[in-house]
Amino acid sequence: xxxxxxxxxxxxxxxxxxxxxxxxxxxxxxxxxxxxxxxxxxxxxxxxxxxxxxxxxxxxxxxxxxxxxxxxxxxxxxxxxxxxxxxxxxxxxxxxxxxxxxxxxxxxxxxxxxxxxxxxxxxxxxxxxxxxxxxxxxxxxxxxxxxxxxxxxxxxxxxxxxxxxxxxxxxxxx
Amino acid sequence: xxxxxxxxxxxxxxxxxxxxxxxxxxxxxxxxxxxxxxxxxxxxxxxxxxxxxxxxxxxxxxxxxxxxxxxxxxxxxxxxxxxxxxxxxxxxxxxxxxxxxxxxxxxxxxxxxxxxxxxxxxxxxxxxxxxxxxxxxxxxxxxxxxxxxxxxxxxxxxxxxxxxxxxxxxxxxx
Numbered sequence: 001x002x003x004x005x006x007x008x009x010x011x012x013x014x015x016x017x018x019x020x021x022x023x024x025x026x027x028x029x030x031x032x033x034x035x036x037x038x039x040x041x042x043x044x045x046x047x048x049x050x051x052x053x054x055x056x057x058x059x060x061x062x063x064x065x066x067x068x069x070x071x072x073x074x075x076x077x078x079x080x081x082x083x084x085x086x087x088x089x090x091x092x093x094x095x096x097x098x099x100x101x102x103x104x105x106x107x108x109x110x111x112x113x114x115x116x117x118x119x120x121x122x123x124x125x126x127x128x129x130x131x132x133x134x135x136x137x138x139x140x141x142x143x144x145x146x147x148x149x150x151x152x153x154x155x156x157x158x159x160x161x162x163x164x165x166x167x168x169x170x171x172x173x174x
Numbered sequence: 175x176x177x178x179x180x181x182x183x184x185x186x187x188x189x190x191x192x193x194x195x196x197x198x199x200x201x202x203x204x205x206x207x208x209x210x211x212x213x214x215x216x217x218x219x220x221x222x223x224x225x226x227x228x229x230x231x232x233x234x235x236x237x238x239x240x241x242x243x244x245x246x247x248x249x250x251x252x253x254x255x256x257x258x259x260x261x262x263x264x265x266x267x268x269x270x271x272x273x274x275x276x277x278x279x280x281x282x283x284x285x286x287x288x289x290x291x292x293x294x295x296x297x298x299x300x301x302x303x304x305x306x307x308x309x310x311x312x313x314x315x316x317x318x319x320x321x322x323x324x325x326x327x328x329x330x331x332x333x334x335x336x337x338x339x340x341x342x343x344x345x346x347x348x
Contacts, residue, residue, distance in 0.1 A: 003182035077278035104251035
């Protein structure tokens with residue numbers, strides 16, 4: 001961030017009065033431009049004893065397997081974002097259930113929030129950002145080809161909780 | 175957002191290829207500037223049967239009562255942000271517990287995430303953004319002077335769950 005998005009003046013890094021961190025400050029119009037973590041919303045779509053996974057058609061991690069997830073948008077709820085991503089990436093109609101993981105991905109300035117979800121029907125398909133979408137039994141998860149650590153963590157916790165018949169919320173920081 | 179933070183060129187609103195929403199796009203350097211919801215992290219600090227509340231010294235809602243909460247920063251976890259805000263606003267040393275509420279505040283482009291917390295000692299005080307900080311019994315909550323609906327929702331759910339001896343996670347959209 002080099003220039004003020006409001007007035008185009010060059011920005012400086014400065015600690016505003018009463019603050020404790022350096023911010024991008026505009027000396028021309030006075031605006032302080034804060035930068036904060038973004039939410040990645042996603043879900044595990046479940047059908048009977050199977051889960052829906054997607055192979056990525058985009059970078060990062062092109063060709064690796066993931067759960068439908070993506071940036072939460074302004075104007076929607078986290079749960080709504082998770083359902084929308086399932087629709088976009090796997091053409092999947094889901095009902096969002098309980099929150100299973102909150103993963104802080106410090107370096108990427110992201111918080112990943114994944115939900116359990118019910119697949120409402122079998123009319124899923126390959127969305128624009130996917131190469132392949134399939135329903136698999138948890139024993140068939142391609143552990144060596146999982147795209148992200150937050151997804152691996154979520155799948156592991158899902159299997160553990162399923163085995164115990166419980167639905168917990170798990171935190172993790174990467 | 176009118177000018178490109180990377181190159182200062184005027185931005186246009188356009189739907190990028192493969193996208194479905196208008197974004198701030200720079201025709202000069204090609205950068206797409208996404209805008210996404212921000213996380214407000216906070217907690218209910220608890221000491222025996224009492225909770226810690228703060229009266230706001232800043233706008234919005236100057237003079238109204240709230241729980242310690244504020245924008246999550248890059249480089250920290252949600253739980254860490256919640257603990258930091260308790261320190262800043264109430265000089266309170268807390269141990270973060272379970273997540274109690276996730277509140278989507280659609281118009282403000284915010285997601286409020288509040289945790290149960292244990293106050294580690296009674297050395298709390300009035301932080302720079304507070305007028306007053308006090309430990310109260312839930313029966314003393316100043317319901318007519320609560321700053322935000324997300325805080326009211328959180329306090330209500332806390333009391334209900336306490337009465338039942340359980341710790342649930344509650345979602346709400348405003």
